[in-house]
Amino acid sequence: MREVAALAEVSLSTVSRVVNGSPPVAAELARRVEQAVEILGYRHDQIAGSLRRANRASATIGLVFEDVANPFFSLVHRAVEDVAAPRSVLTLAGSSDEDPVRERELTEGLLARRVDGLIVVPTPGDHSYLERDVAAGVALVFVDRPPEGVDADSVVSANFEGARSAVSHLIAQGHRRIGFVGDQPDIYTAAERLRGFRAALAEHGIAEDPDLIGHPSFRATDAEAVTAQLLEGPAPPTAIFSAQNLITVGAMRTVHRLGVQRSIAFVGFDDLPLADVLDPGITVVAQDPYGIGRQAAELMFSRMDGYHGPSRHMTLATPLIQRGSGEIPPP
Amino acid sequence: MREVAALAEVSLSTVSRVVNGSPPVAAELARRVEQAVEILGYRHDQIAGSLRRANRASATIGLVFEDVANPFFSLVHRAVEDVAAPRSVLTLAGSSDEDPVRERELTEGLLARRVDGLIVVPTPGDHSYLERDVAAGVALVFVDRPPEGVDADSVVSANFEGARSAVSHLIAQGHRRIGFVGDQPDIYTAAERLRGFRAALAEHGIAEDPDLIGHPSFRATDAEAVTAQLLEGPAPPTAIFSAQNLITVGAMRTVHRLGVQRSIAFVGFDDLPLADVLDPGITVVAQDPYGIGRQAAELMFSRMDGYHGPSRHMTLATPLIQRGSGEIPPP
DNA sequence: CTGAAAGCGCTTACAG
DNA sequence: CTGAAAGCGCTTACAG
Numbered sequence: 001m002r003e004v005a006a007l008a009e010v011s012l013s014t015v016s017r018v019v020n021g022s023p024p025v026a027a028e029l030a031r032r033v034e035q036a037v038e039i040l041g042y043r044h045d046q047i048a049g050s051l052r053r054a055n056r057a058s059a060t061i062g063l064v065f066e067d068v069a070n071p072f073f074s075l076v077h078r079a080v081e082d083v084a085a086p087r088s089v090l091t092l093a094g095s096s097d098e099d100p101v102r103e104r105e106l107t108e109g110l111l112a113r114r115v116d117g118l119i120v121v122p123t124p125g126d127h128s129y130l131e132r133d134v135a136a137g138v139a140l141v142f143v144d145r146p147p148e149g150v151d152a153d154s155v156v157s158a159n160f161e162g163a164r165s166a167v168s169h170l171i172a173q174g175h176r177r178i179g180f181v182g183d184q185p186d187i188y189t190a191a192e193r194l195r196g197f198r199a200a201l202a203e204h205g206i207a208e209d210p211d212l213i214g215h216p217s218f219r220a221t222d223a224e225a226v227t228a229q230l231l232e233g234p235a236p237p238t239a240i241f242s243a244q245n246l247i248t249v250g251a252m253r254t255v256h257r258l259g260v261q262r263s264i265a266f267v268g269f270d271d272l273p274l275a276d277v278l279d280p281g282i283t284v285v286a287q288d289p290y291g292i293g294r295q296a297a298e299l300m301f302s303r304m305d306g307y308h309g310p311s312r313h314m315t316l317a318t319p320l321i322q323r324g325s326g327e328i329p330p331p
Numbered sequence: 332m333r334e335v336a337a338l339a340e341v342s343l344s345t346v347s348r349v350v351n352g353s354p355p356v357a358a359e360l361a362r363r364v365e366q367a368v369e370i371l372g373y374r375h376d377q378i379a380g381s382l383r384r385a386n387r388a389s390a391t392i393g394l395v396f397e398d399v400a401n402p403f404f405s406l407v408h409r410a411v412e413d414v415a416a417p418r419s420v421l422t423l424a425g426s427s428d429e430d431p432v433r434e435r436e437l438t439e440g441l442l443a444r445r446v447d448g449l450i451v452v453p454t455p456g457d458h459s460y461l462e463r464d465v466a467a468g469v470a471l472v473f474v475d476r477p478p479e480g481v482d483a484d485s486v487v488s489a490n491f492e493g494a495r496s497a498v499s500h501l502i503a504q505g506h507r508r509i510g511f512v513g514d515q516p517d518i519y520t521a522a523e524r525l526r527g528f529r530a531a532l533a534e535h536g537i538a539e540d541p542d543l544i545g546h547p548s549f550r551a552t553d554a555e556a557v558t559a560q561l562l563e564g565p566a567p568p569t570a571i572f573s574a575q576n577l578i579t580v581g582a583m584r585t586v587h588r589l590g591v592q593r594s595i596a597f598v599g600f601d602d603l604p605l606a607d608v609l610d611p612g613i614t615v616v617a618q619d620p621y622g623i624g625r626q627a628a629e630l631m632f633s634r635m636d637g638y639h640g641p642s643r644h645m646t647l648a649t650p651l652i653q654r655g656s657g658e659i660p661p662p
Numbered sequence: 663c664t665g666a667a668a669g670c671g672c673t674t675a676c677a678g
Numbered sequence: 679c680t681g682a683a684a685g686c687g688c689t690t691a692c693a694g
Binding site for chain 2: 060074075078081091093094095111113252253
């Protein structure tokens with residue numbers, strides 16, 4: 001910028017004004033500055049600018065997902081981007097892989113880069129380490145799971161209700177032996193969905209059979225084996241509820257490999273591309289990842305815009321979409 | 332940091348040293364600093380630090396995708412993250428939606444935030460506006476499509492060869508009327524795949540029928556209609572080659588809706604979850620998005636680590652995966 | 663091993 | 679409308 005000022009024969013203040021589009025600058029000077037910028041190939045350093053700027057905003061926000069490559073989170077990501085882009089706010093994103101240590105490294109790296117806001121899918125456990133940042137004015141929103149140990153906004157799916165309605169739907173078709181395949185219940189969403197599964201059984205007076213509950217450790221791959229174990233056991237279920245999108249892929253692979261896709265009923269939590277093309281189509285309880293991301297971004301920006309009221313907690317509905325697999329009756 | 336120094340009764344230099352883990356500092360002082368950090372809830376400002384630091388590195392890189400929510404790009408994203416994370420480098424990502432104006436806003440926003448490296452999926456057109464940044468030392472790598480107007484590293488899939496092998500495979504099954512459904516050919520990958528399609532036809536002495544080539548404008552949705560138009564026309568194809576993952580989803584939806592999945596052969600470019608679960612499974616020419624991302628990140632980091640040689644251009648193979656849909660013979 | 667001082671690239675009152 | 683000067687939160691020679 002110094003060089004630009006020298007070449008254009010104006011002061012630094014003037015260069016700063018034209019580069020930032022602050023109004024009062026004579027056309028002739030502006031022209032000279034723009035010319036110098038062009039000649040020198042000058043690129044404005046917004047980072048240095050924000051250091052001195054009154055509000056200290058970096059126009060950057062951070063996202064901490066479980067995995068940026070999971071289609072659920074990548075849609076949340078896109079939704080956040082869509083509300084951030086018109087404000088010229090850019091997005092840093094990372095994957096915690098459900099590891100609290102990695103999550104903390106990520107968020108602290110983000111905070112050290114002075115993000116104005118943070119949207120995080122919290123790993124299991126306490127998040128009070130973020131209290132100082134909330135106090136310092138960072139707009140914090142939790143997504144997919146509620147906060148623990150810190151007061152912040154949140155946006156989650158109706159996990160319990162969705163799972164209960166999925167399983168009630170299977171029961172309504174006549175099923176009494178229903179298998180559950182889902183993540184370890186230390187993950188909030190998995191615990192809620194298991195709770196919904198149990199609630200539906202209890203409401204219909206069906207005793208729970210621990211042999212029908214499987215927790216694959218490595219999702220897609222393990223889900224195949226766990227599902228096979230369930231279906232090839234001595235007293236197999238007549239229906240399966242899969243509690244997560246990647247698990248559904250693995251479970252479906254097994255169902256089709258065994259050729260039981262027309263005899264075993266199936267409902268998955270969370271929708272997938274091609275789920276409607278399969279035969280039978282996969283009945284799912286759909287989440288709204290784009291809606292979750294949009295809401296989260298709006299809550300975050302409202303705080304960045306000055307909202308200082310109490311924290312807000314939103315729950316998005318998870319409607320049942322019937323496509324065939326969930327409407328198969330027991331034999 | 333000033334407050335920390337005051338509370339710990341040491342100089343700023345000392346605080347800086349313990350916060351950055353620069354060795355030579357007495358245990359007692361370090362303890363006092365850490366205590367002060369804890370009490371004050373101090374959060375290091377890496378952005379301010381990088382301003383004065385010798386190498387001026389921000390430990391941040393930028394990714395410009397077509398769409399962060401496309402599973403292909405979100406896997407590239409994850410791969411880049413996996414090589415960046417061990418170096419404590421964080422990742423800014425955005426979507427251009429194939430719009431050159433949006434791409435430029437994004438990259439310039441990234442550059443204004445002083446990213447050390449940039450991985451971009453270029454929209455159609457000239458990219459010489461990035462020359463000044465390459466000259467200034469930004470590590471630039473193009474992905475999915477080669478550079479135009481600027482000398483930079485690149486990593487792409489074998490688009491032409493993959494498409495040619497897919498179509499040759501269909502021809503080997505006996506097909507002579509093969510439909511093409513793909514993006515507008517102003518997109519490099521679409522043009523290359525169309526070229527591969529044509530090459531395969533030509534090699535086998537099959538005349539091209541323009542009525543068998545469809546370009547949906549809005550992918551998933553339009554692909555359904557375009558495919559229906561092809562299949563319900565007066566002289567329908569006996570096989571279809573779909574040149575993009577989202578288009579494959581739409582095309583498949585139509586094929587299954589019309590119930591012709593066992594009579595019309597189908598090969599898609601790029602793999603999809605559940606593609607192997609469908610009946611018949613979708614035969615695809617697979618890309619390796621994770622490998623592309625890893626390679627791109629490695630090229631980028633090698634430049635950040637001091638490589639200043641000529642630009643390198645990698646092409647990743649696109650093997651054919653036979654799953655059934657591509658092995659259906661003509662009637 | 664520690665501290666005082668200069669300065670990274672900007673923005674912002676403050677004069678003029 | 680324009681410029682000289684101070685200062686954002688840090689790091690880095692340079693002395694000691």
